[in-house]
Amino acid sequence: MEAKDKIKEYTIRNIINYRKLDWSISDDFLYLTDVPEIFEPFEMKPHYFAYGIINSGSIMIEVDYQNFLVDKRSLLIYRPEQNVKVITIEAGTKGMFVLFTKKFMDYLFESFFSIAPNSFLKNKFGSQVVLTEEDHSKMNTLFTRTLDFLIVSEADNERWIYSAKSILLALINESDFLVNRYIENRNSIHQPREEQIGYDFKKLVSKHYLTFRNIEFYAQELNITTNYLHKIVKSQFHQTPSEIINMALLSECKVRLSDPRDSISQIADHLEFTNIQSFSRYFKKQTGETPISFRTHHNLINP
Structure with a gap:
């Protein structure tokens, strides 16, 4: 327990620096169009939300001291204050992820978009969702179009941040609607x-x-x-x-x-x-x- 108590809060800036990513736009938002080969070998406590999909390969990750093998068709989610450690990443693993702080969303969209009680971003939903092939295809389309927009956007930094907030919110809402049936299957009896x-x-x-x-x-x-x-x-x-x-x-x-x-x-x-x-x-x-x-x-x- 002593080692666990020493875990420090890990920020998006920590990720950028450790993985040597070329990213200077924001310390509260980051998107990944692929799974980086460099990853932290130690346990961390994120200061941010992170979720994304795996299209090929796999990641072995520990969240709150429970192991998950996240492979093709899996949606991975982890949240602030959870204990997270990436154990292994299979060579050639492909996927897309977004990382964002609560501050990033609240600044523009205020408290209306606070996370709903049984949203997929709440802790009780778990850290891995195995999607059907059809749902994975839809989620892949959502991520691809979202990241394509952010990549080609030519707005200056402040305008780009506003656009990123808007499209990230749309991605979160659409993701929540898409995986809602999985939430209902797990939680509705106890809700x-x-x-x-x-x-x-x-x-x-x-x-x-x-x-x-x-x-x-x-x-x-x-x-x-x-x-x-x-x-x-x-x-x-x-x-x-x-x-x-x-x-x-x-x-x-x-x-x-x-x-x-x-x-x-x-x-x-x-x-x-x-x-x-x-x-x-x-x-x-x-x-x-x-x-x-x-x-x-x-x-x-x-x-």
Whole structure:
């Protein structure tokens, strides 16, 4: 136990330095288009989330002192505060991974996208998922398109970071939907009903927040009363349902404003505000800035 107690927090910067990776964009986000041959031979406690797929070859990894042989068609996940040690990597192993800190996601998307109770990124889901051939193919497509976008993006550093946050969030959401059936198979029997309702509420919000911003819609979809929904959501997430819906909308506003190709009027239309004035009033009330000043302050438009 003495050796385990001495494990120090391991950061993405530690990985970059140890594996001699050419990466200077961010210390809170890193993507790997292949499995590096150099890896840490010691035990570490990550400061970040990591997940990805293996397309060929295999990795033997120890997570929380349990060994996993991660081979073709496997999804590997490990999280902050877990104890991780890579034991062996088979020569020629191919795969794709993303590594990111909670800070990286929270900075832009705030608490709405905090990890759901039975998401694949939660500890209780485990560290390895063996996907069907069809699901592995879909996951491979998701990773390939995500990383292709990040590779070819020519935005400057700050704009690139905003794009990376947006597309990483999309990858996480799509991955969660894809592996949801595996989560249900393992955990649904033991999942408290209220916890499941809270998770289902956030899934509904992620799909419908642009069109439905009233609590009644979500309560009706979940077949419960608005008071009961308020109680469950407040207990689990320390926010009201309205606050979560609003956070989703506000996050989308920021993402849209980070792209200078759309005018503010077009953004207002996309977000289903009645006009540009109502959009500007809403955004200023929430952030203290007008949409124009937000764009200017964050250098999200070209001179």
